[in-house]
Amino acid sequence: MLPDPSSYYMRNPRVVAVTSDSRLILVSEQGDVLEHPTADTARWSAWLQAVSTPLSGAEVGELSATIPDLDEPLFRRLVEAGCVAADRDRDQLLTQREQALRLSPGVQLDATDPVCDHLVVACTGSVVAGLIAPTILSLSLSGFQRSLDVVLTKSAQRFLTRDLLEAYGVRTWADIFERREQVHVPHVQLARSADCIVVLPATADALCRIASGACSDLLSLIVAATTAPVVLIPAMNDAMWNHRAVQRNVKQLKDDGMYVVEPTLIFGAADVPAGAEPMFGGHGTLWAGPRGLMRAVDGSRVRIGDAGFGIRTRTGRGAADSRRVTTGTVLALACVHDQSCDS
Ligand SMILES: Cc1cc2nc3c(=O)[nH]c(=O)nc-3n(C[C@H](O)[C@H](O)[C@H](O)COP(=O)(O)O)c2cc1C
Numbered sequence: 001m002l003p004d005p006s007s008y009y010m011r012n013p014r015v016v017a018v019t020s021d022s023r024l025i026l027v028s029e030q031g032d033v034l035e036h037p038t039a040d041t042a043r044w045s046a047w048l049q050a051v052s053t054p055l056s057g058a059e060v061g062e063l064s065a066t067i068p069d070l071d072e073p074l075f076r077r078l079v080e081a082g083c084v085a086a087d088r089d090r091d092q093l094l095t096q097r098e099q100a101l102r103l104s105p106g107v108q109l110d111a112t113d114p115v116c117d118h119l120v121v122a123c124t125g126s127v128v129a130g131l132i133a134p135t136i137l138s139l140s141l142s143g144f145q146r147s148l149d150v151v152l153t154k155s156a157q158r159f160l161t162r163d164l165l166e167a168y169g170v171r172t173w174a175d176i177f178e179r180r181e182q183v184h185v186p187h188v189q190l191a192r193s194a195d196c197i198v199v200l201p202a203t204a205d206a207l208c209r210i211a212s213g214a215c216s217d218l219l220s221l222i223v224a225a226t227t228a229p230v231v232l233i234p235a236m237n238d239a240m241w242n243h244r245a246v247q248r249n250v251k252q253l254k255d256d257g258m259y260v261v262e263p264t265l266i267f268g269a270a271d272v273p274a275g276a277e278p279m280f281g282g283h284g285t286l287w288a289g290p291r292g293l294m295r296a297v298d299g300s301r302v303r304i305g306d307a308g309f310g311i312r313t314r315t316g317r318g319a320a321d322s323r324r325v326t327t328g329t330v331l332a333l334a335c336v337h338d339q340s341c342d343s
Helices: 041-050 057-064 072-080 090-102 127-131 133-142 162-167 186-193 204-211 218-224 244-255 269-274 290-308 324-333
Strands: 008-011 016-019 023-027 033-037 084-087 116-123 145-152 171-173 196-202 230-234 259-261 265-268
Touching (some): 008 057, 041 244, 084 090, 127 133, 133 145, 133 162, 196 218, 204 244, 244 259
Parallel strands (some): 145 171, 230 259
Antiparallel strands (some): 008 084, 016 023, 023 033
């Protein structure tokens, strides 16, 4: 009978969890994809948050009873696929979590085949933005996409400079009235040509603006003007993440067809000097770093096949299932970052 009352269970920190309006998608370090259709991704999100810390079999059993579609065969599948780690010794699971947090490669520079034509990465004003540069440079230097644009909000620029990214040849945008290199109206042109838009890190403020269709800054304008898939990678402390208003926005975003990468444990920035325990509520991306991204890419390609993966053709744009056909890219992008901190 699972969960075994004499074991402890914990979400594998190296597995990326993405939720959409009707699906839970788990990507292993090897790139294996476990997809589960579900009517209530909010309950799954709460479950994933709770099992970020090792729980006894009895506790997991009680918790799992809150999710109607989490039956014994599915739980067994999660354990067998390595999405949920199990051990009779709770400390072993804590050690596993600690290692994932500390041994995370920051850069990946090996050349890779491009998985999309045009990627737009938006950075918003979480303190995590200060740690995003190596990931962006990994994407850029490894050739993950054929072209890359980075959008920075005003607050993001307090943590990450445009000068740094531009010095490495990454084109950046920060203002709706900016013009350069044949791009006269950035929110229209970037929104139209993007194959995928990733918001990394995504603040509570940015989630709110996007959910409400604010169109009050370059990022919310681009999202409002695109038909490309949008992957949101929230970064905030657990109090903010669990606030009703924030969760309301997250639900709205998923209902609107966006992908949300479920947060994982990270260092709490304000608590680091005190040597505090890692806390839940980070950017929610893979601790295995950019290398994890490459593994997920290969795995997704095998699983989803030609029809569901690879460089999207322009003819697919605007089609009813344009979000579905790029699942592979979405999963890959969900795995892009390494460990960092929040506030
Ligand atoms: C040091 C510092 C760290 C912050 N970290 C976060 C964070 O991790 N997540 C978050 O949602 N907001 C964070 N904020 C608040 C945002 O910067 C603020 O809500 C801002 O309006 C976000 O704007 P943007 O979404 O346009 O970038 C932080 C603020 C400060 C001063």
